[in-house]
Amino acid sequence: MTVVAEGEAKAATEPGPAPLIEARRLTRVLPGTVPVTLVRDIDLSIQAGEFVAITGPSGSGKSSLLYLLGLLDLPTSGEVLIEGEPTHLLSERRRAAIRLSTLGFVFQFHFLLPEFTITDNVMIPMRKLGRLPARQMRERARGLLADLGLGDHLEKRPDQLSGGQRQRVAVARALANEPPAILADEPTGSLDSRSSEQVFEILRALVDDHRKTVIAVTHDLDMAARMDRRLHLVDGMLADP
Amino acid sequence: MPLILSIALTHVRGRLRQSIVSVLGVMLGVGFSIAMAALMQGSQEDFIATLVDAMPHVEVSDEVRDPAPPPAARFYGAVNVIGARPDDDTRGLRNPARLRAMLDSWLPGRMTMTLAGQAVLRYGGRDVAVSLTGVDPASYLRVSTIGDDMRSGSFMELAANLNGIVVGDGVAEKLGARLGDTISASTSSGGVRRLKIVGLYHTGITQADDATAYAMLKTAQVLFARPDVVNRISVKLDDINAARSVAARIERMTGYRATSWQEANESLMEVLVVRNVIMYTVVGAILLVAGFGIFTIVSTIVHEKARDIAILKSLGFGQGDIRRIFLIEGLVIGAAGSVLGSVLGYLITLGLGAVTFEVRTNVEMTSLPLTYSPLHYLIASGFALLSAGIAGYMPARRAAKLNPVEIVRGAS
Numbered sequence: 001m002t003v004v005a006e007g008e009a010k011a012a013t014e015p016g017p018a019p020l021i022e023a024r025r026l027t028r029v030l031p032g033t034v035p036v037t038l039v040r041d042i043d044l045s046i047q048a049g050e051f052v053a054i055t056g057p058s059g060s061g062k063s064s065l066l067y068l069l070g071l072l073d074l075p076t077s078g079e080v081l082i083e084g085e086p087t088h089l090l091s092e093r094r095r096a097a098i099r100l101s102t103l104g105f106v107f108q109f110h111f112l113l114p115e116f117t118i119t120d121n122v123m124i125p126m127r128k129l130g131r132l133p134a135r136q137m138r139e140r141a142r143g144l145l146a147d148l149g150l151g152d153h154l155e156k157r158p159d160q161l162s163g164g165q166r167q168r169v170a171v172a173r174a175l176a177n178e179p180p181a182i183l184a185d186e187p188t189g190s191l192d193s194r195s196s197e198q199v200f201e202i203l204r205a206l207v208d209d210h211r212k213t214v215i216a217v218t219h220d221l222d223m224a225a226r227m228d229r230r231l232h233l234v235d236g237m238l239a240d241p
Numbered sequence: 242m243p244l245i246l247s248i249a250l251t252h253v254r255g256r257l258r259q260s261i262v263s264v265l266g267v268m269l270g271v272g273f274s275i276a277m278a279a280l281m282q283g284s285q286e287d288f289i290a291t292l293v294d295a296m297p298h299v300e301v302s303d304e305v306r307d308p309a310p311p312p313a314a315r316f317y318g319a320v321n322v323i324g325a326r327p328d329d330d331t332r333g334l335r336n337p338a339r340l341r342a343m344l345d346s347w348l349p350g351r352m353t354m355t356l357a358g359q360a361v362l363r364y365g366g367r368d369v370a371v372s373l374t375g376v377d378p379a380s381y382l383r384v385s386t387i388g389d390d391m392r393s394g395s396f397m398e399l400a401a402n403l404n405g406i407v408v409g410d411g412v413a414e415k416l417g418a419r420l421g422d423t424i425s426a427s428t429s430s431g432g433v434r435r436l437k438i439v440g441l442y443h444t445g446i447t448q449a450d451d452a453t454a455y456a457m458l459k460t461a462q463v464l465f466a467r468p469d470v471v472n473r474i475s476v477k478l479d480d481i482n483a484a485r486s487v488a489a490r491i492e493r494m495t496g497y498r499a500t501s502w503q504e505a506n507e508s509l510m511e512v513l514v515v516r517n518v519i520m521y522t523v524v525g526a527i528l529l530v531a532g533f534g535i536f537t538i539v540s541t542i543v544h545e546k547a548r549d550i551a552i553l554k555s556l557g558f559g560q561g562d563i564r565r566i567f568l569i570e571g572l573v574i575g576a577a578g579s580v581l582g583s584v585l586g587y588l589i590t591l592g593l594g595a596v597t598f599e600v601r602t603n604v605e606m607t608s609l610p611l612t613y614s615p616l617h618y619l620i621a622s623g624f625a626l627l628s629a630g631i632a633g634y635m636p637a638r639r640a641a642k643l644n645p646v647e648i649v650r651g652a653s
Contacts, residue, residue, distance in 0.1 A: 063650070072555055073646045093559045100557020107649060111552040115251040125556045127244040173556070185649070 018084030019045040020181055020213050021069050026078035028064055038064035039236040042078070046215060048180060051207040053224035054217045055241065056233035062217040063185050065233065069215065070103050070183040071095045083180075100129055104174030108186035111170065112158040118145060118169045119154045125176040144172040148202060164195025171202055175212075182206060184216040188223065200226070245562060248553075249569035252542050259538045260574060266534035267578020267629065268585055271621045274524040275586025278617040280593060280609060281520045285513050287610035292509070293502045295386050295444060297475035298350070298484045300505070301491055303334045304498040333470035340474065340495060349487065350478035353380040354471040356461045362408070362454065364416040364424040371412055371454045373426065374473075375461020384477035387442055387455070393420045394440030399457050407440035411451030426456070432464035525624065531578065532628035539571050540636040550640055551648035560641035567640045571633015572626060579622035586621065587613075 026042040029035050039061040046052055046069075054062045067073040069080055071087055079088040082098055090098075099105075104125075112121045122141035126132060132140065142154055148168040150161075158166050167187060174182050184203065188196035200223055206212040207228070216227070224230050232241040242250075253260045334340060337354055344352060353376065360373035378399045382388045388396050392410055399405045406426065408418075418424055420438050427433040436456060443450055462468050476491075478484055484501035491499040503510060543550070550563055590611055597608045 064646075067646045067649075070555070072649075073644075093561065096554070096557050096559035096562075098557075099555065105555040107552075107555075111548060111555075111649075113248075113251075113549055113552070115255055124244065124553075128557055128562075177557075 018081070020048045020050075020083060021046045021215070022081040022084075023065075023069060024079050024081070026065070026068055026075050026080065028061075028068055028073065029076040037236050039068065039233070042238055044231060044238070046181075046213060048213050049207060049211040050213050050215075051204065051228040052213075052215045053227040053230045054215065054233065055219070055221060055224045055230055056239075058219075060233040061236035062233055064236075065231075066183055066185050066215065066217050070105060071099055072105075100125060101177055102179050102181065104177070104179040104182045106167070106170050106174050106182060106184040106187045108189040112166060112173070114158055117155050117157055118150065118161065118172075121158070121169060122173045122176050125173060129177050131177070141172070141176065144175055145169065148172050149198075162195070164191050164198055167191060167195065167199050168202065171199065175206070179212075181213040181215065184214065186217055186219065188218070188220065196220070196223070245565050246569060249566045249573060252546060252566070253570050253573055256538060256542055256545075259541065263531075263534040263538045263574045264578045264581065266531040267528070267575055267625050268581040270524075270527040270531040271579050271582025271625045272585030272589055273527060274621040274624070275583065275617045276589035276593060277520055277524060278621065279586075279590045279611045279613060281516065282614065282617070283610035283612040285516070286612055288509070288513070291445065293481065293506065295446065295449070296502060296505070297384055298478040298481050298502050299476040299488045299491065299499055301334070301340075301474035301476070301495065301497050301499045303332050303472040305496060306492065306498045333467060333472045334474065334495075334497060337469075337471045337474075343494060344474070344476075344491065348476065349480065349483060350476055351380070351383040352474055352476045353377060353384050354458070355381065355473045355475060356458060356465060356467065356471050357473055358428060358461070358465045360426050360428045360454070360464060362406075362412065362416060362424050362426055364418040364422065367416050369412055369415045369452075371408070371452050373428075373454050373456060373461060373464070375458040375465075376455055377458050381455075381475075384475050387444070390442040390444045392441045392443045394438070396440055396442075396455070398439035399455065402437065402439055403457050403460055404434065404436050405439035406436035406454055406456045407442065408438060408454040409450035409452070410441045410443045411447065412454060413438065413441055415451065426454075426464060428464045428466075430464070430466035432466055434460065434464055436460070524621065528621075528624050528628045531625065532632040535571050535574050535629050535632035536635060538574065539567055539633045540639075542570060543567055543636045543640040546640075547643060547648050550643050551645035554643075554645040555649075563643075564634075564637045564641040567637030568630065568633045571629045571637070575626045575629020575633075578629070579625045582625065583618045583622060586618065 022045045023042050027040050028038040030038060042065060054065060056062050064073070068075055071080065071082070075088060079086050081087065082102055087095060087098065112118070113124070116124070119138065119141045122144055123137050126137040126140065142151075145151060145154055148171060150165060150168055150172070153161060153165065158169065161169065171182075171187075174184075182203070187203065188199050191199060203214050203216065204226075207214050218224050230241050232239050333356075334354075341352075341354065356375040357372060360371055362369045362371055376399070378397050382396060394407065396407055399407060406424070408416075413419065416424060418438055420441055423435050423437045425433065426436050456464070458471070462470060476487065478487060481502065485503055488499040488501040488504070491497075553563060590613065593609050594611050
């Protein structure tokens, strides 16, 4: 059993009465002289183990919706529930704690800390959570990186890796604390087709083999078509694809 | 190493050159503050040692602080008394033997009784006005440092020679007299006496060296025509800081005015306070400038690391964590500057201590008076850390409030 698979059996047997992530009448308006509505009246529910694509034209509010679902941004109205828990009234600290333990982010650009080795980068969420002893954290980080084909680069810094490799490090980091959900914002947007395919396969495997929930914003309609479900946004509202 | 500290140190290392400049700024601030404090306190203590230790810690004079009202006012409640002619009061401390017994029982120190007055010394046609003090040499030496200041002869010679006089070397120079010469002393009471110079002293205080002289108490009483009278009790205390309370107690007991050295030098004390205020203002200004350096470097790091802040927040770092990272960066620079500054301050102080020169002013100096005190290092380092903390906190607070979504969007 790989490191990624730890806890898989447990997750598989857990009943899931509440959706993992749920949005109720979610609206986000950017204040200003001319207020801009990013997303409007979004109702959705995502179950554990789903692979969901968020698509739509540029400026349709895909990333904004992802940041709201990932508690990085606060809605103007409506609410997001994580594992059935309403989050709109939670403190900033509590929302950060949920991000740390329940959500993993992968962005279009890898966003690794350039001064740290990739192993240290993967260890950062674990060190923050502090659930494991230092030695186990390092072993787990190395295991995750090895699972993603980076076993030969453990002590390298991000600038010594290719774009695709960095993105895989970002995926490993997102998985560090075994979150049930991975939120990816254009994870293949800056990669060539081969690396894009590699990253997609990794995400696919997370869903199929490890019952993770993956929500990915993408422009790539072919890729979206290969996911389980597609949420299509037009002008900040859900629409038929 | 804690995660937040390791991230902070990584940031500081990432801007090594600017961080070093900031550390140097704090180091110079702390170093010069310590050296300046050592110099200021050293000169202050030297002042006190020279001017205050050379004088009595408490001096009881034949005056009263609040003159008593006329008897008519006291007994008949008169509002104004006209034409009353007070008795000619003979100045001096009444019943010195009783006073001595009264004080001896509790006084935490030594005391001596003297009679001081103005006299004119004459030698070879030259006149010099001096303050002549009649003393009991043995007890006077216990309250005065004059014994250490003797250049020739001996203060105790006075005890052996009733017609002896000890004068400052400035007085002797003005008179053109030397040790062993006999000079004439006269007072306004008409007393004239020929006295032999049995000792010359040099205190370094111009006023003392050029215008004071000592004779036996009995000789002075004859010269001033005041037999068995003393007009001053000089007290040397074991603890100079007790002077105020001892003076107040003596005053309550005897009714005579007792002046502590602090009261006698009140204006000097005020000058020292002002000097300290100026010093700490300058030191504060230096460290404030160093604080600006820290503010700049931490602000630059916050600006540069905006993307890292966003990613850390997405990973689950709260505002408090982000604030701590950048606050620690400021404090790390402040702490490094404080440590190096303390070493620099010590070296500067050592260097200043090695400088020698000769100045003849009111108080002589041949080298800079310096005080080595751990308190100077603590104050300078503490202030530097405070300054660094404030300088780091402001950009840290800004960093904590950065919206990760805006940064991620900007990067995309």
